[in-house]
Amino acid sequence: MMADYLLFATERYALPILQPLADALQDAGHAVHAWLVDGAAGASLPAPVRRIDTARAAVALRPRAVLSAANWVPPFVAGAKVQLFHGFNVEKREDARGHFRVRGLFDLYCTQGPATTAPFQALADRAGHFKVVETGWPKLDPLFAPDDPLAERLRAAAGGRGVVMFASTFTERLSAAPHLYDAIAAQVAAGGRYWLLTLHPKCAPEWVARYRALAGDNACFVETEQLVSAERAADVLLADTTSVVSEFVVQRKPVVTFRNRAPKPHMLDFDDPAALPAMLARGFAPTQDLLTALAAYAERIHPYRDGQSSQRVIAATDALLAGTLGPLRRRPAGAWLRSLQIRRELGYWGPAAR
DSSP, X not given: OOOEEEEEESSGGGHHHHHHHHHHHHHTTOEEEEEEOGGGTTOOOOTTSXXXXXXXXXXXXXXXXXXXXXXXXXXXXXXXEEEOOSSOOOOSSOGGGTTTOOOSOOSEEEESSHXXXXXXXXXXXXXXXXXXXXXXXXXXXXXXXXXXXHHHXXXXXXXXXXXXXXXXXXXXXXXXXXXXXXXXXXXXXXXXXXXXXXXOXXXXXXXXXXXXTTOBXXXXXXXXXXXXXXXXXXXXXXXXXXXXXXHHHTTTOOEEEESOSSOOTTEEEEOXXXXXXXXXXXXXXXXXXXXXXXXXXXXXXXXXOSSOHHHHHHHHXXXXXXXXXXXXXXXXXXXXXXXXXXXXXXXXXXXXXX
């Protein structure tokens, strides 16, 4: 039977996570609605996704499920509350404050791979108020689709040269953007390789402007919504402690990282901007040991290469609603306080949908 589903996001970078899920839901005959707030306000998903503009409209919709690519979800809206995650665990913070923080708002966590499934399952076993199903991540479905016209255009613009993608986190203390700008600008000017440049939407506007200005015959600036296509087009990633590193690694392609907070064997990590040319050379000529480490890490964080993670999210949601995942305990008392905070943030004090 056709049902209404609500997609929820608070940042623009969540749109590529939600789009494959919207496509899968629509292919299954469901009606899809999107409520985009805060940093995502003003953005949209293409028709036939229907836009929800107010909390009151979201409550009136009474969706079968709310699928959130944010850290939180409005608890006063009807339906199962499903956490999709807005990125991989890149260890920016301690577990209790970072990727594995449980806020008491979600009924189901759809995890990306074994590295996160086991910790969340342990938390679920103790808490009892949510379930965990490993589905893979909808954002990466297009990474394994048969065709990607934008990725092909980006490759064509390189004119046969090797393609480097640069991505940086917005976290100031971890961002490579200020430290590597001069070294990257020199590489772009030399023209030996083609560059795909992108920064997190929350990065300081002055740095976004400076990197955008490097676009020309040897580089282009890639918007957040084009990230997956850029990942497909690139041969090597240059980054810091951004979750783009994990997204890229899923393809088993080399990553060069600058002062990564938790460097691992699959990364070529360095701390001196002057070493950039040599590090890129290593990335374009990976050793067998590096390729083996890349494959092992990819299997841990996201073993799915079939482009069907969105369908698994839908199936997991169906299982939750059918009761086959088992009963849920009452949510913790702290969720009530967070619910009041969310109402204040969204300006809604009306009744909750039942």
